[in-house]
Amino acid sequence: MNGVTLEAGLLLAAILFILGLISVLIRRNIIFMLISVEIMLNAAGLAFIVAGMHWAQPDGQVMFIFILTMAAAEVSVGLALILQLYHQLKTLDSDAASRMKG
Amino acid sequence: MELTFYIAAAVAILATIMVITRYNMIHALLYLVVSFLAISVVFFTLGAPFMAALEIIIYAGAIVVLIIFVIMMLNLNADSVKTEEEWLKPRIWVGPAILSLVLLAELIYIFTASDMPASTVAAVDAREVGIALYGPYMLGVQLCGMLLMAGIVGAYHLGRQKKKVIHRFLEKEAAQ
Amino acid sequence: MENLIWLIPALPLLGATLLILFGLRLPRVLVPVIGAGSVGISAVLTILLGIQFLSDGAAMYEQQVWQWFSVAGLSPGISFHVDALTLVFIFVITFVGFLIHLYSAEFMAEDADYSRFFASMNLFVCAMLVLVMADNLVLLYLGWEGVGLCSFLLIGFWYRELANGYAARKAFIITRVGDTAMAFALFLLFQHFGTLNIQEILTQAPQTWSVGSQTAVLVALLLVGGAVGKSAQLPLQTWLPDAMAGPSPVSALIHAATMVTAGVYLISRMYVLFELAPTAQMVVAFIGAATLLIAGFTALTQNDLKRVLAYSTISQIGYMFLALGVGAWSAAVFHFMIHAFFKALLFLGAGAVIMALHHEHDMFKMGGLRHKMPVVFWTFLIGSASLAAVPLISAGFYSKDQILWLGLAGERGSVILYIAALLGAFVTSIYTFRMVFITFFGEEKTHISHMPGFWMKMPLVVLAILSVIGGFIELPHNFAHFTLFTNYLEPVLPVIVIDEGLSTIEWIFQIVAAVVALAGIYIAYLFYLKKPELVQNVENSRFAMAMHRFWYSGWGFDALYDAVFVQPYVYLSKLNRNDAIDLIYTGFANLTQWLNSLFARTQTGMLRTYMLGVLVGALLIVTISLLL
Numbered sequence: 001m002n003g004v005t006l007e008a009g010l011l012l013a014a015i016l017f018i019l020g021l022i023s024v025l026i027r028r029n030i031i032f033m034l035i036s037v038e039i040m041l042n043a044a045g046l047a048f049i050v051a052g053m054h055w056a057q058p059d060g061q062v063m064f065i066f067i068l069t070m071a072a073a074e075v076s077v078g079l080a081l082i083l084q085l086y087h088q089l090k091t092l093d094s095d096a097a098s099r100m101k102g
Numbered sequence: 103m104e105l106t107f108y109i110a111a112a113v114a115i116l117a118t119i120m121v122i123t124r125y126n127m128i129h130a131l132l133y134l135v136v137s138f139l140a141i142s143v144v145f146f147t148l149g150a151p152f153m154a155a156l157e158i159i160i161y162a163g164a165i166v167v168l169i170i171f172v173i174m175m176l177n178l179n180a181d182s183v184k185t186e187e188e189w190l191k192p193r194i195w196v197g198p199a200i201l202s203l204v205l206l207a208e209l210i211y212i213f214t215a216s217d218m219p220a221s222t223v224a225a226v227d228a229r230e231v232g233i234a235l236y237g238p239y240m241l242g243v244q245l246c247g248m249l250l251m252a253g254i255v256g257a258y259h260l261g262r263q264k265k266k267v268i269h270r271f272l273e274k275e276a277a278q
Numbered sequence: 279m280e281n282l283i284w285l286i287p288a289l290p291l292l293g294a295t296l297l298i299l300f301g302l303r304l305p306r307v308l309v310p311v312i313g314a315g316s317v318g319i320s321a322v323l324t325i326l327l328g329i330q331f332l333s334d335g336a337a338m339y340e341q342q343v344w345q346w347f348s349v350a351g352l353s354p355g356i357s358f359h360v361d362a363l364t365l366v367f368i369f370v371i372t373f374v375g376f377l378i379h380l381y382s383a384e385f386m387a388e389d390a391d392y393s394r395f396f397a398s399m400n401l402f403v404c405a406m407l408v409l410v411m412a413d414n415l416v417l418l419y420l421g422w423e424g425v426g427l428c429s430f431l432l433i434g435f436w437y438r439e440l441a442n443g444y445a446a447r448k449a450f451i452i453t454r455v456g457d458t459a460m461a462f463a464l465f466l467l468f469q470h471f472g473t474l475n476i477q478e479i480l481t482q483a484p485q486t487w488s489v490g491s492q493t494a495v496l497v498a499l500l501l502v503g504g505a506v507g508k509s510a511q512l513p514l515q516t517w518l519p520d521a522m523a524g525p526s527p528v529s530a531l532i533h534a535a536t537m538v539t540a541g542v543y544l545i546s547r548m549y550v551l552f553e554l555a556p557t558a559q560m561v562v563a564f565i566g567a568a569t570l571l572i573a574g575f576t577a578l579t580q581n582d583l584k585r586v587l588a589y590s591t592i593s594q595i596g597y598m599f600l601a602l603g604v605g606a607w608s609a610a611v612f613h614f615m616i617h618a619f620f621k622a623l624l625f626l627g628a629g630a631v632i633m634a635l636h637h638e639h640d641m642f643k644m645g646g647l648r649h650k651m652p653v654v655f656w657t658f659l660i661g662s663a664s665l666a667a668v669p670l671i672s673a674g675f676y677s678k679d680q681i682l683w684l685g686l687a688g689e690r691g692s693v694i695l696y697i698a699a700l701l702g703a704f705v706t707s708i709y710t711f712r713m714v715f716i717t718f719f720g721e722e723k724t725h726i727s728h729m730p731g732f733w734m735k736m737p738l739v740v741l742a743i744l745s746v747i748g749g750f751i752e753l754p755h756n757f758a759h760f761t762l763f764t765n766y767l768e769p770v771l772p773v774i775v776i777d778e779g780l781s782t783i784e785w786i787f788q789i790v791a792a793v794v795a796l797a798g799i800y801i802a803y804l805f806y807l808k809k810p811e812l813v814q815n816v817e818n819s820r821f822a823m824a825m826h827r828f829w830y831s832g833w834g835f836d837a838l839y840d841a842v843f844v845q846p847y848v849y850l851s852k853l854n855r856n857d858a859i860d861l862i863y864t865g866f867a868n869l870t871q872w873l874n875s876l877f878a879r880t881q882t883g884m885l886r887t888y889m890l891g892v893l894v895g896a897l898l899i900v901t902i903s904l905l906l
Contacts, residue, residue: 004107004147010213012111012144016118016137018206023122024889025198028189029182031127031169033885035134038165039118042157046141053148058226058234061153062242065235068160069246073253075165079172080260086176093189098883198886201893208900 009050017043030085030094034078041071107147114140125186127173131166138162149225283341283358286323286368287407289316294400301393310383313396317379317403321372328365337361337769340413351472352416359413359477363770366611367410367543370618374535375403377737381626382527384733385633389525395435399531402428406536410543415464415474418544422460422508425537426453432528433521445520452517456507460544463500466493480550487554498551498558502565505541509595512569516835518592522584526629529584534591534625535618542598542614546607549771553605559690563603567698570596572833574705578712579830582639583628586713589832590665591621593702597681600699604691606684607771608764613677616748620664620674623741627658630730630738631717638724641713646722653735655718657742662714664745666707666799669792673749678703679791680752686787687780700794707798715806754788 020039027033045064052060082092089096117137124130138161145154235243293316301309331339342357360368379399386395405424412418434446468474470493471482487494505511510518521533532538545552545562552559570593577589594617601610631647631654632639648655664674682703686696730738752763764773805812816822828834880891 004104007213008107008111009144009148011210012114014206014209014213015115016141018202018209019115019118019122021205021893022195022199022202025202025886025893026122026190026195028886029127029186030885031173032130032186035130035169036122038161039121039134039137042138042141042161046144049145049148049150049153052226053150056226058230061150061226061231062235062239064150064153065156065231066242066246068156069249072160072164073249075168076253076257077260079168080257082172083175084260092176092182094885095883097885198890198893201890201897205893205897205900208897208904211904212900 006050006054009053010047013043013047013050016040016046028094029092030082030097031092033094034075034082037078038071038075041067041074103147107144110140110143110147113137114144125183125190127178127182127186128170131170131173135162135166138166152228152231281341282323283327283339283360283411284343286320286327286372287358287404287411289320289323290400290404290407292316294397294404297393297397297400301397304393306392309393309396310379313400314376314379314383316400317372317376320403320407321376324365324368324372327360328369331360331362331365332766346417352468352474354414354416354474356417357413358411360411361770362767363543363546363611364410366615366767368407370615371403371406371410371536374618374622374741375399375406375531377740378527378531378535378622378626381530381629381734381737382525384731385527385629386525391435395432395525398428398431398435399528402432402532402537406540409540413476415467415476415479418476419460419464422504422540423457425532425540426450426457426508429453429521429532429537432532433524435524435528439523442523445517445523449517449521452514453507456504456514458503459500459507460504463497463504466497466500470497476547480548483550483554489554490556491554494551495555495557498548498555499561501544501548501551502558502562505544505562505599506565507541508544509538509541509599510592511541511565511595511599512572513835515569515573515592516832516839519585519588519832522582522588526584526625526632529588530622530625530629533588534621538591538595539598539614539618542595542602542610545599545602546611546771549602549607552602556690559603559605561603562599563685563690563695566596566599566601566603567695567702568596569593570600570702571698571705574702574709575829576832577709578705579826581641583632583641583644583713583717584625584639586641586709587621587624587628590624590706590709593706594621594665597678597699597702600685600695601681604685604688604695604774605772606681606688606774608767608773609677609680609684611767611771612752612763613681616664616673616677616745619741619748620661620745623657623661623738623745624665626734626738626741627654627661630654630734631658634726634728634730635724636727641716643723644717645720646718647726648718650722650726651729653738654730657738658718659714660742660745662710664749666710667703667791667795668707668799669795671746673745673747675792675795676749676752676754679754679788682791683754683784683787684774684776687776687784689775700791703791704794704798707795708802711799711802712806715802719807754784 017040020036020043023036023039024033027036045067048060048063048067050060052058052063085097086092114137117133117140120133121130121137124133138157142154142157142162145151145157293312296312297304297309304312327339338359338361340357340359342355344356346354346356379396382395382399386392389395402425405421405428407421409418409421409425412421430446430450433449434443436442437446464474467479470486471479473479483494507514518533518538522529524533552562573589573592573596577586577593580586580589594613598610598613598617601607601613630651631644634647634651635644638644660672664672666672667675667678669675682696682699685691685699686693752761817826831837880887
């Protein structure tokens with residue numbers, strides 16, 4: 001149907017995933033970290049879709065739907081946690097929430 | 103179609119780079135929307151139009167809007183942009199970035215080195231997805247339902263403003 | 279009646295249990311009632327059992343109460359075996375024990391730990407009865423260790439004084455040396471016979487081993503080791519004098535009348551093994567002879583009233599060992615019984631004196647008690663006469679004379695043993711009457727504070743009567759030939775074979791023994807009553823004083839053991855104060871702690887470092903999978 005290859009699709013997913021990963025690693029703002037996690041999840045879903053297309057099977061898209069659901073739930077709980085954290089620490093610095101250190 | 107894929111891919115990558123380099127959270131979110139839209143185009147070119155629609159509705163719509171709401175509730179101002187700038191020094195991000203790029207290089211090597219059967223993608227329409235979803239993946243759908251339920255309950259529980267917000271064992275420590 | 283045998287040890291056990299559980303809540307009056315009562319009922323049962331035993335002529339009674347355990351062919355039962363020998367011991371334990379309990383009811387009346395005392399005493403009586411009634415060696419060993427434990431508890435009864443605790447530990451540890459040897463003997467016996475039932479061993483041993491076989495000698499010697507430890511014979515005698523730290527009734531019951539004679543019981547119970555091992559038997563005889571001399575000379579120099587009695591106990595048990603060693607089994611048991619009577623009497627009398635004089639132990643601070651405490655004096659005098667073997671009127675004369683005679687004329691007797699025993703008898707009468715003269719004659723040196731009451735005098739009188747008439751149940755061959763005791767024991771213990779050539783002149787030796795005893799008394803009289811300046815003369819001689827010091831220290835055994843065993847041990851333990859082996863374990867602990875601190879440091883609480891960890895991990899996994 002079209003000439004998009006598997007390699008190209010997976011490459012795009014990998015690049016997006018790594019960008020999300022870099023962002024998680026370098027950001028201290030916890031909302032930015034949440035956004036980056038969304039990017040990574042999206043990249044993972046992309047990889048599933050590419051693989052599903054490659055074998056012409058619906059399973060890849062089913063997995064994407066599951067990831068989507070999980071991302072929605074994760075963002076709602078995560079944002080509620082961020083609200084609580086901000087309420088308590090008056091900052092969005094993830095390093096400030098280090099009370100559970102060993 | 104191939105060209106569309108590459109253009110959309112390039113837009114997605116550029117938009118994502120912009121997301122991760124912004125100091126202003128709202129700007130980052132706008133670039134994020136762009137990135138999601140580009141990825142939905144990628145889905146379309148891959149022959150998954152239904153997923154493209156879901157990507158726009160849920161990622162670009164619901165999730166980003168939720169984050170914007172939270173940012174509005176937190177009432178962030180120009181100071182936050184400045185702190186963000188202070189936090190994002192090259193000294194901090196160079197190391198992790200190099201490590202991540204090494205991982206990327208390895209992934210690229212894996213994708214290109216393996217001799218997978220060279221075939222083009224074929225379209226799978228929403229009907230087939232629906233049959234699969236409510237056929238063999240029925241259990242997964244139900245689990246997703248529970249997950250969303252847990253998400254709702256959890257978000258409600260955590261989002262409540264309680265009078266006693268600190269655990270009683272931590273009260274002493276907080277008082278000091 | 280024989281179905282009630284189990285009650286004899288069970289009653290004191292019940293008494294001990296009641297006192298241990300409820301002793302502090304019971305009214306004080308009830309404590310001696312339970313303590314002495316349980317032993318008293320046992321004594322009555324024993325006498326009834328003895329009457330039945332004598333009348334129906336049974337060889338033995340057996341009773342299995344229950345199976346104790348059964349492991350790999352060893353299945354000892356809680357089962358009792360009562361024969362003539364056992365009955366003698368049970369009688370002494372319960373009857374003398376009962377008298378001593380009665381005495382203690384008054385003697386200990388003011389002690390705060392009244393119930394603890396009676397609980398330990400009852401437990402001791404129970405353990406001692408188990409020891410002598412056991413039909414297998416495992417149960418015997420249980421009783422053996424039980425009496426050791428009670429001895430430990432009662433020596434250290436007044437544990438608040440450091441020295442008493444030390445004496446208790448000393449007794450416990452030294453007897454443990456002997457007990458270990460005995461345990462080895464038990465292992466060997468089980469290995470060879472596959473059973474530890476005493477009667478089975480006694481019947482099988484002559485079929486398995488020939489006379490003088492090496493294994494038999496080894497087993498017999500190991501048993502002697504156990505007996506030597508328990509009976510305070512050479513070389514494990516040093517604990518008994520220190521054991522006098524306990525209350526006087528304890529010394530009377532445990533360290534004179536019963537427990538210390540457990541070794542005598544063990545050897546006479548296993549006599550078949552000793553007949554198969556003449557070497558071991560000879561060792562027993564010479565241990566006895568050496569011990570009776572060493573202890574006799576030591577007793578000559580002691581100042582402490584109870585220590586004199588302690589050394590005399592060691593010496594008298596030496597006589598019993600000598601008798602066992604020459605094969606005069608019934609003479610040994612006879613002397614055991616008579617000794618139990620008069621030595622319990624002497625200790626109880628000494629206890630009454632010590633109590634009357636504000637717990638004064640030094641004889642030289644006593645004196646003149648003859649008129650103040652007539653009952654104690656006369657009973658003590660009777661006991662002393664028995665100990666010194668005053669001819670004809672005292673029981674001790676008949677039992678000791680028998681040993682002297684059989685030591686010479688018995689099939690395994692010898693002149694050396696006879697001379698040693700004779701010398702011992704001479705020394706015995708000197709130190710006995712030295713003690714009597716110093717304590718009861720002369721001037722009063724300490725004020726009497728507490729006169730013994732009825733419950734203390736009554737046991738003294740009963741024991742004094744027994745110390746006199748006890749001897750008449752066994753008279754010498756040429757003197758009415760009345761051998762009730764030997765006949766009674768004959769089914770259990772063989773009668774000794776006597777050298778016929780000497781029997782015609784037995785009367786010479788009897789006269790010699792009588793003269794020696796009387797000469798000893800006269801010397802004591804001369805030195806300590808008639809001419810005290812003679813003592814001064816002796817004290818002026820340097821040689822005599824050196825001997826005195828040497829004897830006073832118990833022939834230096836304590837110092838010797840201290841130098842040979844205690845000091846090197848203390849030195850080694852000082853060397854290893856930080857416990858080299860322990861370093862390994864602390865090393866493990868430190869390593870674990872170090873690892874913990876290492877991994878705890880990774881828990882920074884920083885989300886980004888965790889994320890970095892995830893990244894590095896992923897990188898590692900991917901890299902490794904690429905490389906492989």
